[in-house]
Amino acid sequence: MIFLSKSPAQTKKFAFNFARRLEGGEVLCLIGDLGGGKTCFTKGLARGLGIKKMIASPSFLLLKVHKIKGRAIKYFCHVDAYRIKSSKEMVDLGLKDYLNQKNTVVVIEWADKIKNILKPYKKFIFEFLFINKNTRRIKKSHVL
Numbered sequence: 001m002i003f004l005s006k007s008p009a010q011t012k013k014f015a016f017n018f019a020r021r022l023e024g025g026e027v028l029c030l031i032g033d034l035g036g037g038k039t040c041f042t043k044g045l046a047r048g049l050g051i052k053k054m055i056a057s058p059s060f061l062l063l064k065v066h067k068i069k070g071r072a073i074k075y076f077c078h079v080d081a082y083r084i085k086s087s088k089e090m091v092d093l094g095l096k097d098y099l100n101q102k103n104t105v106v107v108i109e110w111a112d113k114i115k116n117i118l119k120p121y122k123k124f125i126f127e128f129l130f131i132n133k134n135t136r137r138i139k140k141s142h143v144l
Contacts, residue, residue, distance in 0.1 A: 001140040004131075011037045011136060012044030019048025024073045024102045027123040029111030036128030037136040038109045042078060045107055049076055063093045074103040080110065087114040 005011040030038040066076040077098040129137040
C-alpha cells in the first residue's frame, strides 16, 4: 500500500481513517525522512482515536502516554526515538510495558533507532518519504 499525500491535511486524514480500524494492541513504527510527515501522521492518528487535545512530538520527553476516554482503547503511547543514543533508554522509560497491550496503541517515530527491542512484537511499519514542499509518500512496509 502506498499513499501519496499532497498536504499535511491529507496526511492527517489518512491517519485519522487508519485509526478507525485499530482495535488495540497495535504498534505503529514510523520511519523515514526528516520532515516526511511522521508527526503529522501521529496527530491525525490521535484525533482518529478520539484524542482532542493537541499532540506534540515528545522529542525531549521521548515517551508520552495519552488517556482515551469512553473507548476500548484506553491509552495512546507516543514515542519519539529521534534523540536517543541507545535503545536501552526506551526500555528504561518503560516502553515494553505498552507494546502489544490490548488497551493501548503505540506509535513510534524513528522506530528504526530501536528496532532491536521491537523485533518480537507484532507491528505495522510505515515509511515516509519527503518528495517536495507539499508531497509525501507514505508506504506500508515490511522492513524495519
